[in-house]
Amino acid sequence: MSQSNKKLTALTFDDGPDVTLTALVLDKLDKFQVPATFMVVGQRVNDSTSDIIKRIVNSGHEIGNHSWDYSSMGDMSAEEIKESVGKTTAVIEKYSGTSPKFFRAPNLVYSQTLYDNVDLIFAHGITANDWIQTTTAQQRADAIINQVKDGAIILLHDVQPLPHPTPEALDIIIPTLQEQGYEFVTLTELFIRKGVDLNTAKGKVYSFVG
Structure with missing residues (x-):
């Protein structure tokens, strides 16, 4: 199978960083x-x-x-949105030396004001209920495996209250x-290899790319 024909998916993890759980x-x-x-x-990046x-x-x-x-x-003003996202981008750049290309809205709540005031690509994803503490590693894994298809963004959490069997999943x-037959890639690589221009991908929410 050539690289261009390989099925692709991107693992993403929300709510960190945390020294113990992210590790x-x-x-x-x-x-x-x-x-x-x-x-x-952003407030965890320090x-x-x-x-x-x-x-x-x-x-x-x-x-x-x-x-x-x-x-x-969802109900934030343009100014509040710009402050939250801007402060987060600033600390990411300070501590990682990289600039974020992607944004995921807290609680997956969106608004037109959010679209209009965040100059990043909106990444949603297929979920596994791994914020519900009673779900097991197997249940979390099954939820993802049953939903995945070529181009899928997988939405999991590196930080949730213990017990948190997502690493085990x-x-x-x-x-x-x-x-x-899936290859795991970063979000940037997923968009590039699926032929989606990062400069024109804004203004919609992606759970699948391509």
């Missing part, structure tokens, strides 16, 4: 040698998490913007999808 996800990504994209909350942010970048992963404090933004998700 558990990074350990699994290291184990399988696959890249991912971490959609970070001196105390700088080492884990460096690890994310040095491991070949991407960092996206998940707002400043995870407040739903990756032990099922990654090899199962690889056996089905």
